[in-house]
Amino acid sequence: MKFPLLTAIVFLPLAGSIMLAALPEKEGRSRWVAALFAGATFVLTILLYFGFDRSVPTMQFVEKLDWVPSLGMSYHLGVDGISLPMVVLTGLLSFLAVIASWKTDLRPKQYFALLGLLEVGMLGVFVSLDFVLFYVFWEVVLVPMYFLIGIWGGPKREYAAIKFFLYTLLGSVIMLLGILALYFSPGVQTFNMLDAASRAVSPEMQGWIFLAFFAGFAVKVPLFPFHTWLPDAHVEAPTAVSVILAGVLLKMGSYGFIRVTIPITPDAFKAYAPMLALLGVIGIVYGACCAMVQKDMKRLVAYSSVSHMGYVMMGTAAGTAAAVNGAVIQMFNHGTITGMLFLLVGLVYERTHTRMIDDLGGLSAKVPVLGGILAFASFASLGLPGLSGFIGEFFILLGTYQSVLSKTFVYIATAAIVLTAGYLLWMLQRVALGKLPEKLEGLVDIDMREVSTLAPLMVVVLVVGVYPTVMLSIINPAVSNLLRLSGVG
Amino acid sequence: MPQGLGYVGPQALVGLIAIAVLFLDVVFGRRLRAGLLAVSAAGLGAAALWAVTLLGADQVLFAGSWRADSLSMFVAILLAVANVLVLVAAYRQRMIEHFENEFYALMLFSVFGGMVMAGANNLLIIYLGIELVTLPCYVLVAFKKNDLRATEAALKYFLLAILTSVVMTYGMSLIYGLTGQLGFAEIAAAISARGLFSNELLVLAVVLVSAGFGFKLAAAPFHFWVPDAYEGAPTAVTAFISAVPKFAALAGMMRVFMVALGGAHAEWTALFAIIAVASMIVGNLLAYQQKNVKRLLAYSSIAHTGYLFVALAAGTQFASASVLFYIAVYAAANLGAFFVIMAASGENLEDLSGLARRSPYLAGAMLVFLLSLTGIPPLAGFMGKLFLFGSAIDGGLAWLAVVGVVNSVVSLGYYAMIIKEMYMGEATRPAPADAGAIAATTACLGAVGALGIFPHTIMGLLTTVGG
Numbered sequence: 032m033k034f035p036l037l038t039a040i041v042f043l044p045l046a047g048s049i050m051l052a053a054l055p056e057k058e059g060r061s062r063w064v065a066a067l068f069a070g071a072t073f074v075l076t077i078l079l080y081f082g083f084d085r086s087v088p089t090m091q092f093v094e095k096l097d098w099v100p101s102l103g104m105s106y107h108l109g110v111d112g113i114s115l116p117m118v119v120l121t122g123l124l125s126f127l128a129v130i131a132s133w134k135t136d137l138r139p140k141q142y143f144a145l146l147g148l149l150e151v152g153m154l155g156v157f158v159s160l161d162f163v164l165f166y167v168f169w170e171v172v173l174v175p176m177y178f179l180i181g182i183w184g185g186p187k188r189e190y191a192a193i194k195f196f197l198y199t200l201l202g203s204v205i206m207l208l209g210i211l212a213l214y215f216s217p218g219v220q221t222f223n224m225l226d227a228a229s230r231a232v233s234p235e236m237q238g239w240i241f242l243a244f245f246a247g248f249a250v251k252v253p254l255f256p257f258h259t260w261l262p263d264a265h266v267e268a269p270t271a272v273s274v275i276l277a278g279v280l281l282k283m284g285s286y287g288f289i290r291v292t293i294p295i296t297p298d299a300f301k302a303y304a305p306m307l308a309l310l311g312v313i314g315i316v317y318g319a320c321c322a323m324v325q326k327d328m329k330r331l332v333a334y335s336s337v338s339h340m341g342y343v344m345m346g347t348a349a350g351t352a353a354a355v356n357g358a359v360i361q362m363f364n365h366g367t368i369t370g371m372l373f374l375l376v377g378l379v380y381e382r383t384h385t386r387m388i389d390d391l392g393g394l395s396a397k398v399p400v401l402g403g404i405l406a407f408a409s410f411a412s413l414g415l416p417g418l419s420g421f422i423g424e425f426f427i428l429l430g431t432y433q434s435v436l437s438k439t440f441v442y443i444a445t446a447a448i449v450l451t452a453g454y455l456l457w458m459l460q461r462v463a464l465g466k467l468p469e470k471l472e473g474l475v476d477i478d479m480r481e482v483s484t485l486a487p488l489m490v491v492v493l494v495v496g497v498y499p500t501v502m503l504s505i506i507n508p509a510v511s512n513l514l515r516l517s518g519v520g
Numbered sequence: 521m522p523q524g525l526g527y528v529g530p531q532a533l534v535g536l537i538a539i540a541v542l543f544l545d546v547v548f549g550r551r552l553r554a555g556l557l558a559v560s561a562a563g564l565g566a567a568a569l570w571a572v573t574l575l576g577a578d579q580v581l582f583a584g585s586w587r588a589d590s591l592s593m594f595v596a597i598l599l600a601v602a603n604v605l606v607l608v609a610a611y612r613q614r615m616i617e618h619f620e621n622e623f624y625a626l627m628l629f630s631v632f633g634g635m636v637m638a639g640a641n642n643l644l645i646i647y648l649g650i651e652l653v654t655l656p657c658y659v660l661v662a663f664k665k666n667d668l669r670a671t672e673a674a675l676k677y678f679l680l681a682i683l684t685s686v687v688m689t690y691g692m693s694l695i696y697g698l699t700g701q702l703g704f705a706e707i708a709a710a711i712s713a714r715g716l717f718s719n720e721l722l723v724l725a726v727v728l729v730s731a732g733f734g735f736k737l738a739a740a741p742f743h744f745w746v747p748d749a750y751e752g753a754p755t756a757v758t759a760f761i762s763a764v765p766k767f768a769a770l771a772g773m774m775r776v777f778m779v780a781l782g783g784a785h786a787e788w789t790a791l792f793a794i795i796a797v798a799s800m801i802v803g804n805l806l807a808y809q810q811k812n813v814k815r816l817l818a819y820s821s822i823a824h825t826g827y828l829f830v831a832l833a834a835g836t837q838f839a840s841a842s843v844l845f846y847i848a849v850y851a852a853a854n855l856g857a858f859f860v861i862m863a864a865s866g867e868n869l870e871d872l873s874g875l876a877r878r879s880p881y882l883a884g885a886m887l888v889f890l891l892s893l894t895g896i897p898p899l900a901g902f903m904g905k906l907f908l909f910g911s912a913i914d915g916g917l918a919w920l921a922v923v924g925v926v927n928s929v930v931s932l933g934y935y936a937m938i939i940k941e942m943y944m945g946e947a948t949r950p951a952p953a954d955a956g957a958i959a960a961t962t963a964c965l966g967a968v969g970a971l972g973i974f975p976h977t978i979m980g981l982l983t984t985v986g987g
Contacts, residue, residue, distance in 0.1 A: 167897035204925035
């Protein structure tokens, strides 16, 4: 029997969490156990990457077991060119999150156990091919997030945690109704994602089902105006949790749009595409403008996430091969780049005990490594050619221009790049350059452990930026196949 | 023994054990405390196992007045298991010292009545069953004789229950008057034969009978007794009345409405939908204000009855199966929550403060129960709500499903209040140590997990039910 690689990847962190819960508390032990399991999971995702056949555009490593046969529910996993980058991203960021949380001293056992549980949910979402299973994993993410933010977060953590939970849950249960409506649609009667895609859904039902899924995915992306949970959740979450939240959780929303709404409700998708693109573009500009006026570095990065995900949504809505390719690779890139940014903000906070830009300055003189990496991350985020952010943006803009959507979207989005550069470079100037405040005279530069959380991300950003085929050769066949089969774009 | 009586074995066994427990004390004296628990639990366990073997049956007995089929057996199993759990949890409670045999006998009689009602095929048996189920409960609520709150709760429960019983009897008499029949199959035949589908008197009868059942089920607008009774009664009794009379009434209601009044579906769908919406809204909104966890769970019970009515309004076969699945799931989570409260020996929110530090296991169990009640995957409550709302959509009541899911989100808010208190509060009380309650909690935990991952074990046999 073939080794069930996907099941192993999804449930290995769970084994880690259970072991952590079972072991008695001992000084420093839980982080090693967590690192072991997260690292092993990451290695498995790399194996998946190298075992992936790039010539096959359909699902690979498929595992299928009947769950509730009378209702058409099955335990169905599979990975293709769209989900593989997400799986690798999740494995990488989860591992780095554990390393970044090395010095957690408040209830470390529970902390790492919850991180493991979170990883299970995220991985499960990206490889699920059955709607109920997809929903189960989607929701599994909520409870650990609630505790991670609510117990280990900042001053307003309890508020941010329950706001995140309620907001996301509301979107999710509406999505559940969409799943049920899809199942009971005449001619469908299945929870199997692949089968449902091949069975036609009537146009009226498509409209309702699309809107139901929209509720769930739009909150997660986050699409303007459903983004209001994000700044509080990101700012109050501890560093590593912010990294995962921005790096992976946001991708679940846009992944959902590509994986679910394009194949299942293609007519509704095409009809609503202009609205999606509009909301995306508004998000780009709104996010950038909000980021520009932030005094808190972490909140600035949070709003930059809203802005960047706006590009992803615009590309998805455009529906052409180039645009959707750009969207998927940008999802991967944004995960790595914003992951870096949040890690850096966390490092600054640990040393200076402030995230307020006005209280910072001249860091690159005192802590040059930190300052240098901050500069690198900022350039990556604004889409400097040569780094990965440019690749995604370029393809999104190109693909949207080639699509049936109004060219105005492209003009605004392109102009917004200047805004993005604006707030990032201004932040960089105020934080890394300029005069070092007296309070910060005693700053210590980042050590090897902290560099080790950033270095892999820097390497990935550079490699994908210079040689994007590494990712695009995987993404393109799946995207082209998906768009061709569903008749979008 | 004639062949037919074998089918009513589990029920009869429970009745016999109930009588036996009353008299065992006379024969053996006060030394028999553990023995009584053993006898009761063994009897209930045997009855449940016997009922499992009879699950595929479909027999009409006692001149057509009682039916042994999957519904009656499933409910019998559920009631028996719920009772065993409550007895185990209540084993060490001081209030039942010196009165064990009465306590156990009352519960056993109530379960017996519930089992009778679950198989009813005749209006008189329904009435008999309802009274037999609830009469012991009035006494049980007042078990702490010197507690003013308990006595007040019992009195409220009793008076309101009597009122609704009378109302229901009047409704049943109207049905008898219109159809001339008491047996369900005969009533259904008479309704269609005489063309009574839109008859005003029948509609009135439907409303009145619904009132009677709705009261027992803690449905709004018949819910006013629930918060006081749940809060005032001793917690073990609260756990009992949140399960046994409710499930028995549900089974009885399904019998009456699916079989006898099945043809008049159009009349009562709208009524059930209104009851569903009212219950969900009343339960979920009023739970927020509560500082007493038992009262909060009382309001949450009202809300969960609302979710049940969402599926009941749909009226399909799948809806009946999902309702039965849901009460199993709900029983596990709700009883578990009450057992945790018993173990932590405190019923106010502040008594649960910092439970995560005092007893991580109990806090974790409570977390699982509350999340299951909210409907978060991969717990059983999610599967239950998936089926309930799915059957509503399937039955053409998509709007009701929307109200249901929005209410589920709203309910998270007040369950989160408890979760927050347990995990983020100060631990000031001592660690819980009630072995019985902890054991019962474990059993419920297992059920919640198992049913969430393997719902088809029960759903498979339930889809044959509800004809």
